[in-house]
Every structure is written in C-alpha cells, then in structure tokens.
Amino acid sequence: SAATLDVRSRLQHGSKNEQVKLLQKELNSVMNAGLTVDGSFGSKTKAAVQKFQTKYGLESDGIAGILTAGKLNVVYSADNNYVIVNDDDLNVRTKPSADSTKLGTIYMGDAYATYGTATAASNGRTWYKIKYKGQDAYISATYVTKNGIFLDLSEQTLRVYKDGKLKLEAPVITGRNGNNGTIAHKTPTGKYLFYKSNKKTPAVLRGTSDDGSRYERPVDYWMPFITSRGIGFHDASWRSNSQFYDKNTYLTNGSLGCVNMTSGNAKQLFDLITANIYVYVFN
Numbered sequence: 001s002a003a004t005l006d007v008r009s010r011l012q013h014g015s016k017n018e019q020v021k022l023l024q025k026e027l028n029s030v031m032n033a034g035l036t037v038d039g040s041f042g043s044k045t046k047a048a049v050q051k052f053q054t055k056y057g058l059e060s061d062g063i064a065g066i067l068t069a070g071k072l073n074v075v076y077s078a079d080n081n082y083v084i085v086n087d088d089d090l091n092v093r094t095k096p097s098a099d100s101t102k103l104g105t106i107y108m109g110d111a112y113a114t115y116g117t118a119t120a121a122s123n124g125r126t127w128y129k130i131k132y133k134g135q136d137a138y139i140s141a142t143y144v145t146k147n148g149i150f151l152d153l154s155e156q157t158l159r160v161y162k163d164g165k166l167k168l169e170a171p172v173i174t175g176r177n178g179n180n181g182t183i184a185h186k187t188p189t190g191k192y193l194f195y196k197s198n199k200k201t202p203a204v205l206r207g208t209s210d211d212g213s214r215y216e217r218p219v220d221y222w223m224p225f226i227t228s229r230g231i232g233f234h235d236a237s238w239r240s241n242s243q244f245y246d247k248n249t250y251l252t253n254g255s256l257g258c259v260n261m262t263s264g265n266a267k268q269l270f271d272l273i274t275a276n277i278y279v280y281v282f283n
Helices: 018-031 043-055 066-076 241-245 249-253 263-272
Strands: 082-085 089-093 102-107 111-119 126-132 135-140 148-152 157-162 165-171 190-194 203-208 214-219 222-226 231-235 259-261 277-282
Touching (some): 018 043, 043 066, 066 165, 066 263, 111 135, 157 263, 165 263, 190 222, 222 263, 231 263, 241 249, 259 263
Parallel strands (some): 231 259
Antiparallel strands (some): 082 111, 089 102, 089 135, 111 126, 148 157, 157 165, 190 277, 203 214
C-alpha cells in the first residue's frame, strides 16, 4: 500500500521525492530520528538510515535500497495486526453484517490493520473492524487470513505475514510473460501449501532451457511450493540488482517459472519458514 515505502525506490543522498517523505516518516517513527519530513534526502536523513542499518545488521551504506526499505517497512508496521484477503475479492461493509451498506471492494493480498472483532447478530460469524478510506468498516473473517506468503505477479512483490505481522516485503522476478517474442513461462497463479520439510540449503537446480540445453544452477536457498513442476523461491546471484529494481524484468527476462529473489531476501524467507505455510500467487 502507498502508506509504506516502495521496496524498489532506492533512495540516497540527493534524492528528492514523495518516497523520501515516507522514508523520513518511518525513520522518525522507529528511530526517533527527528527528521524534517520534506522529501529531501540530506546528510541527516543519511545518518538516520545508517543508524537504522547498523541496528538491524544491514550494510551501513546510507542508501535505502531493497533490504533496508523492506526491513524498515517491517519494523514500522510492527504495531499493526493485519488480516490479509485470501479470496479473490471481499466486500467492505459499514456494519458486521452482509446486509449492511457496501463501502467498496478489496482484493487478494490486500492487508488491513485490525482494530478488534465483532460478531454478526444473524449467524454469529466473526467480522474484523478496519479503517477503510478514513472510516470504521467491517470485513468478514471468512475470507481473510493472518498467515501466508503473498506473491503479487503484476507488482512483482512478495509479502510474508505470520500471526498478523508483516515479516518480509521483497521485490521478486517471476516467470517470463512471453513478451517481445520470448517463450512464456508464467508462474502459475493459485493457492499452494508449502511444506517446510521441502526447503533446502544449498541446492542445485537442474532443468532444460528453451533451446534444449540442460542447465545446473547452484543456489543457496531452495524453497519449492509447486513440487510437481519444480517451481519455488530461490536466490538468483546471477542477476544484477538493477534487474530487481525494474518491475518489468519478468515480462521478457523472467525465470522459467520460479520466483527469483536477491540473496538477502531469499535467506530471510528461508529463515522465516518454520512451519508449513500457504503461498498465494495472484495477479
């Protein structure tokens, strides 16, 4: 959501934009940085970024890149208890009842902080209270979850939630879309149960390229979630960082279906998977 930093924004000394305002706001919140929220990345903002990086064991380069922005969003969101839509779409209502006025629709992967629950008078079902466009609203608990790996193909972003807490937000590169004459290997949408016993470190990925040649690629972290097709999350050290910063890489230069991650993000995901967890892949 627009309320937190874009993990692809890569902000550094001299940057001037709305993302810098979000960066300053988040640093003020989690580090008591006392920055002026003016959207201008100066030496004070850089020092605050470095202080944050040092505190959380990140490379202290003063640049808010993929790992720093992702970690900052996680820490900034730590007070929120989220429920995440795990159905195609969900109506937002004025009261905890399907008969009440509809305020709007929210979609798969949308996360909302909750402010308690309410019980429907008619059938005793649970509803979550949320803020929607500035007002109190309700969504049915039947179509939300507090746990899961949410992979948004159109945004090329992965978010992991455990017990209602955001634990990881990362850019990814998924299967190529077949644009510009390339052969399509789209990462399949759907809901998949990822068995933690299937994760491996290190591993060697083997397969056949489009030209028929065989390949063997060693990876540090292998996390298959569609085992029948050999599709999973893994680090892709052969990719440059700039490929992860470009949201459109997957259209022509995506994977053969797997979900490529930076090494740092792949390690974080690997460490987070301590139990079986559902993976939701959607557009």
